Amino acid sequence: MTATITTPTVPEPGMFPVLIEHEARYADLDPSRRIGRDALVRWFEDARVAVERDTFGADLVARLQSRVRLLLAAIRVDVLAPLRVTGSYRIGVGVSHVGTTSFSYRYAVFAGDECVATGESTSVHTDGDAPTPLTDEVRGALTTLRIEAPAPVRPERGDARTVRENYPFRWDVRTRFTDLDTNRHVNNVALASWYLDGLAELHSDVLGYPEGGPLDGLSPSTLSVQYLAEVHYPGIYQMRVAVTEIGEDTVRYVCGLFHDRELIGLAEAEGFHHAPGEDGDPVLLAEKLAPFRFRD
The missing domain is CATH 3.10.129.10 (Hotdog Thioesterase)
Incomplete structure (x- = not known):
């Protein structure tokens, strides 16, 4: 049985089943000398791809052979505090919702134990032309990453x-x-x-x-x-x-x-x-x- 993890309004590192170390790059900075919003979208993409590769083998080969084809349908980024290029960050990742043809992630970016940004995304499983039901293998793997959180709005x-x-x-x-x-x-x-x-x-x-x-x-x-x-x-x-x-x-x-x-x-x-x-x-x-x- 998989434990259910409760996500509060302001997440904490221990609330996520996966935490990924992420170094900020100079190229991530925007003109305000802080990490840009588009850079955070890329950080979430990097975390999502890493999780899917390790959890249900959605690596590049599988994607190119159409064994697993996922398209991003939506993403959201909320900046809670300034993110600077100095130091390292951790990205928390968990699955908040699993539907028939899609599933959603919740993200949180931590500087130490402080949550400085959050996000969410929804991915759709497709056969190339239209949404198609998630396979039992993918659905089972996603269950191990579940957290208690509302589905994205x-x-x-x-x-x-x-x-x-x-x-x-x-x-x-x-x-x-x-x-x-x-x-x-x-x-x-x-x-x-x-x-x-x-x-x-x-x-x-x-x-x-x-x-x-x-x-x-x-x-x-x-x-x-x-x-x-x-x-x-x-x-x-x-x-x-x-x-x-x-x-x-x-x-x-x-x-x-x-x-x-x-x-x-x-x-x-x-x-x-x-x-x-x-x-x-x-x-x-x-x-x-x-x-x-x-x-x-």
């Missing part, structure tokens, strides 16, 4: 979010060959960075395109991405960004990735709408972001 899609023109801000993205992974479509980490770039483009537009990009502190602390369809090379895609809510200190965004008029990716993010300027005084963006509200 996906952002609302709704009909309004499928309409390209409802997002006021537009940014065109050209796929690069280096964005591709072994499945020969754009990798989930690259796609996550597209949404972060879209938000940075919006911030730069509001700020007047300052040299060096938008201010530190405007990067979202939370990013949640749904991968709705494969993104290919070569191709030019349209990123659309809108503001959904402006609070006292924070702002929420929704981003849609479109191929022509088809919605193929969706993201939500939340961050501050103010940050220190070069003179130390805060730069307030709430009023300037208001014209970019989502149109529904």
Whole structure:
């Protein structure tokens, strides 16, 4: 019988059946000199791939021979405290939900015993064309990694979010060959960075395109991405960004990735709408972001 592990609101290292040592790299830093959100998406990918290789043999050979084919459907990252390049981190991994054709992970990043970031993801088992039931072997292996945690909650899609023109801000993205992974479509980490770039483009537009990009502190602390369809090379895609809510200190965004008029990716993010300027005084963006509200 497998023991059930309870995950509290703020995880602790002992709550996870797998803990993976992970060294931060200089390349993981963003302009704020902290570990970037897209780097955390890659850390979670590295942890996920390592767990699947060791647990049910989902190594590259098995994937290429289509014995095990998993596609990422969604991922979420929440930054709780600054992550810096000095020192090492541990990534906790556990399975929070097992469905018919999909399963979900919970992640936590620890600096010592302090939880500095959390995340979750959902992977879909596929035959190459459509979702297919998890094999008994995979299902049994996942059971050994179970933790007690709620299943991930996906952002609302709704009909309004499928309409390209409802997002006021537009940014065109050209796929690069280096964005591709072994499945020969754009990798989930690259796609996550597209949404972060879209938000940075919006911030730069509001700020007047300052040299060096938008201010530190405007990067979202939370990013949640749904991968709705494969993104290919070569191709030019349209990123659309809108503001959904402006609070006292924070702002929420929704981003849609479109191929022509088809919605193929969706993201939500939340961050501050103010940050220190070069003179130390805060730069307030709430009023300037208001014209970019989502149109529904």
